[in-house]
Amino acid sequence: MPDKDLSHILTHLGEDRSQYFNAIAPPVIQTSNFAFENLEQFRAAFSDELHHHVYSRGNNPTVQILREKLAALEGTEDALVFASGAAAISAAVIANVKAGEHVVCQQAPYSWTNALLKKFLIRFGVEHTFVDGTDLASVRAAIRSNTRILFLESPNTMTFEIQDLRACADIAREHGLVTMIDNSYSSPVFQNPADFGIDIVLHSGTKYINGHSDVVAGVLCASREMVKKIFESELMTLGNMIAPHDAALVLRGLRTLPLRVKRSDESARFIVGKLENHPKVEKIWHPFHHTFPQRELAMQQMRGCGGLFSVQFKAGSMQNMEAFVHSINRFLMAVSWGGHESLMIPTIGFYNIPGRDNPPMPWTFVRFYIGLEDPEWLWEDIELAMEHL
Numbered sequence: 001m002p003d004k005d006l007s008h009i010l011t012h013l014g015e016d017r018s019q020y021f022n023a024i025a026p027p028v029i030q031t032s033n034f035a036f037e038n039l040e041q042f043r044a045a046f047s048d049e050l051h052h053h054v055y056s057r058g059n060n061p062t063v064q065i066l067r068e069k070l071a072a073l074e075g076t077e078d079a080l081v082f083a084s085g086a087a088a089i090s091a092a093v094i095a096n097v098k099a100g101e102h103v104v105c106q107q108a109p110y111s112w113t114n115a116l117l118k119k120f121l122i123r124f125g126v127e128h129t130f131v132d133g134t135d136l137a138s139v140r141a142a143i144r145s146n147t148r149i150l151f152l153e154s155p156n157t158m159t160f161e162i163q164d165l166r167a168c169a170d171i172a173r174e175h176g177l178v179t180m181i182d183n184s185y186s187s188p189v190f191q192n193p194a195d196f197g198i199d200i201v202l203h204s205g206t207k208y209i210n211g212h213s214d215v216v217a218g219v220l221c222a223s224r225e226m227v228k229k230i231f232e233s234e235l236m237t238l239g240n241m242i243a244p245h246d247a248a249l250v251l252r253g254l255r256t257l258p259l260r261v262k263r264s265d266e267s268a269r270f271i272v273g274k275l276e277n278h279p280k281v282e283k284i285w286h287p288f289h290h291t292f293p294q295r296e297l298a299m300q301q302m303r304g305c306g307g308l309f310s311v312q313f314k315a316g317s318m319q320n321m322e323a324f325v326h327s328i329n330r331f332l333m334a335v336s337w338g339g340h341e342s343l344m345i346p347t348i349g350f351y352n353i354p355g356r357d358n359p360p361m362p363w364t365f366v367r368f369y370i371g372l373e374d375p376e377w378l379w380e381d382i383e384l385a386m387e388h389l
């Protein structure tokens with residue numbers, strides 16, 4: 001999307017300032033319900049709760065502003081905002097299957113998407129098949145007569161495998177499937193899956209969209225018809241909507257989305273550039289890196305990468321690896337990503353946890369997220385710590 005369009009969406013779209021004293025920042029309409037002046041208004045509201053103000057489990061004016069902006073950012077007709085990314089993902093999937101039906105999902109989804117299919121929906125008679133999404137023949141082969149959904153996550157957020165979005169949308173259309181994608185990695189700034197024919201675009205709003213590590217939120221962008229269907233069923237019955245105050249925080253975060261993701265993108269590429277020739281580095285995972293097997297496809301579908309990449313280091317021993325991790329000071333050791341602060345997840349932390357299997361990833365593997373700090377300052381920290389390897 002051209003920067004001019006982004007400017008309009010992020011600064012003005014959906015903001016009818018004459019409704020609230022011409023305030024620049026929209027108010028938090030912190031109310032549970034709305035009153036009607038007469039029966040005519042009452043009846044109109046109950047004919048269509050999505051477009052009237054009845055009760056804040058449904059439509060709330062602060063949330064409404066956010067919905068309009070997010071739909072425009074993804075180039076879809078409408079959007080819904082949820083209490084978490086997991087809530088948005090589960091609403092999208094549950095809305096489009098019933099008992100006896102089947103979901104095809106790329107093989108390495110976010111952990112709670114995995115749990116939704118494997119532990120939750122299986123109890124309600126919905127089956128699934130995980131496929132290697134980098135191989136279109138496997139995607140085709142997994143589709144059965146009762147398949148209803150093709151679920152994509154491209155790239156994923158650990159090793160960044162990519163699915164060909166246009167080809168997947170075409171295959172799905174041939175079989176009458178609904179396509180959905182977890183687009184959290186790219187944010188709407190770097191990839192718009194609806195342009196390739198994907199039906200439902202999902203985000204963990206907790207990551208780049210809010211971007212300040214202080215709200216958990218989820219986003220669902222789709223056609224007007226799909227949004228209405230999910231609003232009237234999954235959102236209203238499960239009650240998994242965002243609260244007005246959190247919506248106002250996300251709106252504030254959204255103002256700087258392009259600045260933030262471009263900064264993280266540039267800084268991550270700077271650090272990857274430093275790491276790639278270092279003798280203690282075995283392998284780098286980053287979708288635009290020259291060693292990435294799907295680089296060409298990544299560059300066709302995506303306009304940038306953001307702050308995530310992974311590294312396999314050469315460490316003499318587990319003790320050395322632990323010393324390396326412990327001497328990194330400018331990255332916080334934490335899950336999640338997409339905020340202002342740089343983070344790392346060292347796989348060695350998942351080794352030797354009582355009652356848990358060791359992970360498939362080697363203990364030399366670290367997933368980094370680069371935030372908004374000075375990249376030279378971050379690199380200094382990694383470089384110094386690498387002396388322990």
Ligand SMILES: *Cc1c(COP(=O)(O)O)cnc(C)c1O
Binds near residue numbers: 204217336
């Ligand atoms: C964090 C994350 C989610 C889940 O979002 P929540 O807001 O934590 O519920 C889903 N997908 C991806 C890729 C994520 O990183």
